[in-house]
Amino acid sequence: MADETVLEAAGVSRVFDVSSPWLQRTLAREPHRLLRAVDDVSFTIPRGTTLALVGESGCGKSTIARMSVGLLAPSAGDILFEGQPLSAARAQPGLRRRMNMIFQDPYASLNPRWRVRDIVAEPIRAFAMAKSRAEIIERVGALLARVGLSAQDGEKYPHEFSGGQRQRVSIARALSSDPDFLVCDEPTSALDVSVQAQILNLMKDLQRRYGLTYLFISHNLAVVRHMADRLGVMYLGRIVELGPAEEIFRAPRHPYTRLLLDAIPDLAMIGRARAQVGGEVPSPIDPPPGCTFHPRCPLANARCRAEKPAVTLIGASQVACHAVAEGRTEP
Amino acid sequence: MALLDVQNLTVEFPTRRGVLRALDGVSFSIEAGEVLGVVGESGAGKSLTGAAIIGLLEPPGRIAGGRILLEGSRIDDLSQSQLRRIRGRRIGAIFQDPLTTLNPLYSIGRQLIETIRTHLKLSEADARKRAVRWLEEVGIPAAAQRIDAYPHEFSGGQRQRVVIALALCAEPALVIADEPTTALDVSIQAQIIALLKRLARDHGTSVMLITHDMGVIAETADRVAVMYAGRIAEIGPVAEIVRTPAHPYTLGLMGSIPSIEHRVERLAQIDGAMPRLTAIPQGCAFNPRCPRVFARCRIERPDLLPAGATEAACWLHDATIRPLRAAHG
Numbered sequence: 001m002a003d004e005t006v007l008e009a010a011g012v013s014r015v016f017d018v019s020s021p022w023l024q025r026t027l028a029r030e031p032h033r034l035l036r037a038v039d040d041v042s043f044t045i046p047r048g049t050t051l052a053l054v055g056e057s058g059c060g061k062s063t064i065a066r067m068s069v070g071l072l073a074p075s076a077g078d079i080l081f082e083g084q085p086l087s088a089a090r091a092q093p094g095l096r097r098r099m100n101m102i103f104q105d106p107y108a109s110l111n112p113r114w115r116v117r118d119i120v121a122e123p124i125r126a127f128a129m130a131k132s133r134a135e136i137i138e139r140v141g142a143l144l145a146r147v148g149l150s151a152q153d154g155e156k157y158p159h160e161f162s163g164g165q166r167q168r169v170s171i172a173r174a175l176s177s178d179p180d181f182l183v184c185d186e187p188t189s190a191l192d193v194s195v196q197a198q199i200l201n202l203m204k205d206l207q208r209r210y211g212l213t214y215l216f217i218s219h220n221l222a223v224v225r226h227m228a229d230r231l232g233v234m235y236l237g238r239i240v241e242l243g244p245a246e247e248i249f250r251a252p253r254h255p256y257t258r259l260l261l262d263a264i265p266d267l268a269m270i271g272r273a274r275a276q277v278g279g280e281v282p283s284p285i286d287p288p289p290g291c292t293f294h295p296r297c298p299l300a301n302a303r304c305r306a307e308k309p310a311v312t313l314i315g316a317s318q319v320a321c322h323a324v325a326e327g328r329t330e331p
Numbered sequence: 332m333a334l335l336d337v338q339n340l341t342v343e344f345p346t347r348r349g350v351l352r353a354l355d356g357v358s359f360s361i362e363a364g365e366v367l368g369v370v371g372e373s374g375a376g377k378s379l380t381g382a383a384i385i386g387l388l389e390p391p392g393r394i395a396g397g398r399i400l401l402e403g404s405r406i407d408d409l410s411q412s413q414l415r416r417i418r419g420r421r422i423g424a425i426f427q428d429p430l431t432t433l434n435p436l437y438s439i440g441r442q443l444i445e446t447i448r449t450h451l452k453l454s455e456a457d458a459r460k461r462a463v464r465w466l467e468e469v470g471i472p473a474a475a476q477r478i479d480a481y482p483h484e485f486s487g488g489q490r491q492r493v494v495i496a497l498a499l500c501a502e503p504a505l506v507i508a509d510e511p512t513t514a515l516d517v518s519i520q521a522q523i524i525a526l527l528k529r530l531a532r533d534h535g536t537s538v539m540l541i542t543h544d545m546g547v548i549a550e551t552a553d554r555v556a557v558m559y560a561g562r563i564a565e566i567g568p569v570a571e572i573v574r575t576p577a578h579p580y581t582l583g584l585m586g587s588i589p590s591i592e593h594r595v596e597r598l599a600q601i602d603g604a605m606p607r608l609t610a611i612p613q614g615c616a617f618n619p620r621c622p623r624v625f626a627r628c629r630i631e632r633p634d635l636l637p638a639g640a641t642e643a644a645c646w647l648h649d650a651t652i653r654p655l656r657a658a659h660g
Binding site for chain 1: 372489543588
């Protein structure tokens with residue numbers, strides 16, 4: 001039971017068509033333009049643990065989040081929930097009920113015209129999980145108490161709450177269908193730090209108490225360090241390093257992971273000089289050939305410019321890098 | 332004499348339901364060449380402080396009290412046309428989102444040259460040379476060719492570099508940078524912070540760096556002002572503010588920031604949220620959330636008091652009541 005896999009992504013890719021409209025394309029003889037947002041990504045999340053995905057904007061982490069709850073279908077590969085492909089979930093509300101999502105912006109993800117009570121009750125009603133009105137009210141009250149609000153707060157509208165309280169409402173709604181698996185897409189990046197600490201602590205408490213499994217998406221490595229059991233580092237649609245979070249933070253192997261860890265402004269950095277990192281993330285519409293990180297990589301050579309690196313297992317981590325695989329990591 | 336001296340600054344917003352006091356008695360100074368970090372949660376008044384200094388308060392907001400002195404002379408009572416001569420020339424500004432700071436209809440060269448020629452008596456050709464030099468200095472590759480490009484032709488990080496060049500090209504004595512890295516990705520953030528730091532040092536420019544990111548402050552600032560509900564809660568050297576804060580709010584804020592250096596099981600958390608402007612509690616504004624609150628905090632509002640290496644607006648540091656504090660544990 002301990003290492004039972006809740007979610008598995010097996011060679012998942014997602015391509016978006018970003019071509020111009022048909023007429024313009026025909027007149028200007030433009031080809032189809034495809035954006036490969038996620039490219040052959042595989043990972044598993046064991047029950048009761050947190051897998052965090054980090055990366056900069058445009059790396060595909062939110063696309064993975066949306067595919068993991070079935071909001072988007074993969075173009076290739078499969079996402080399996082307890083061994084069953086998500087494509088089948090649509091026909092099985094029982095499966096759909098067991099996963100839910102917490103979004104980034106609690107100002108946008110709650111309907112301003114609904115009372116909090118109805119927002120939280122919506123999944124209970126949608127999955128017909130309560131027999132009577134009284135039972136719904138009782139459940140909503142218990143859920144609100146679970147996230148640190150009071151049952152009376154259910155009568156209010158979202159605008160009567162602060163950002164942190166709204167995110168608590170989102171969490172209560174996500175928990176209302178009694179899920180096993182939650183996808184959290186940047187759940188605290190719209191919040192102030194002291195409120196962020198409250199929400200992160202709450203999420204950890206809930207995980208411990210109910211054995212929840214999290215896919216946690218963030219661009220903030222310090223937050224990820226606090227939450228993650230396992231960590232995947234993404235760059236331009238691929239996972240470049242995947243392994244136990246502690247190991248990656250202690251001994252990052254992929255040059256991009258090292259760059260990210262060097263770049264984070266941290267409280268411990270007072271007066272310390274940091275390594276300078278150059279360059280920016282290239283456009284995902286027209287990624288560089290070979291390893292997509294090679295234009296910014298201090299270890300890049302001819303092979304990196306031509307050949308896409310395969311995943312190598314080093315210790316408990318998987319790394320997609322020619323330099324690491326060939327053992328030429330010391331420049 | 333300090334380069335910038337803000338004394339007892341009060342900013343008010345008249346509304347239908349009465350006057351809201353958004354800044355209440357804010358005092359601090361910035362020395363020449365110094366980087367002062369201003370941190371706080373949203374609504375604490377940090378951006379408002381910057382806007383008041385540079386004369387860009389949005390009406391109906393107005394300065395209701397206090398003085399702002401730049402190199403010894405008052406700038407808070409100047410007319411709009413006098414302020415326009417100061418903005419850009421003596422105080423530069425960098426805002427969060429480079430895409431909205433730059434005019435999309437003009438080439439970046441034209442925007443730079445216009446700024447330079449507004450403030451400095453230079454010919455078009457000399458201004459253009461100066462603009463190219465500034466673009467090189469902020470790290471735009473092939474500056475002489477790219478000067479005629481438009482903002483949309485640059486990436487986010489490069490646009491913020493152009494904005495920095497715009498803020499610095501008339502060589503102001505003070506730059507107010509309001510969340511300059513918030514809209515950028517982490518690997519770009521580090522580049523922009525390093526650039527800002529280097530330019531300020533090379534040109535002797537003072538910087539008021541407004542951000543909610545303590546990590547950015549820790550790396551960049553010499554001194555830090557921590558704001559809470561429209562007032563400065565604590566001000567002092569960056570190392571002391573981060574490592575040995577004197578105000579319970581600063582202490583809570585530092586504990587709530589996750590670190591990549593070490594992992595803790597639970598983050599310290601300050602319960603509740605900052606009060607709204609319509610409901611600032613009596614006494615110290617932090618008292619309902621403060622773990623060390625005592626009777627006086629609920630009645631009387633503390634001003635900044637010396638607290639070791641920093642100054643904190645907290646009654647725990649009132650020398651006259653130390654015995655009382657001991658009695659309250």
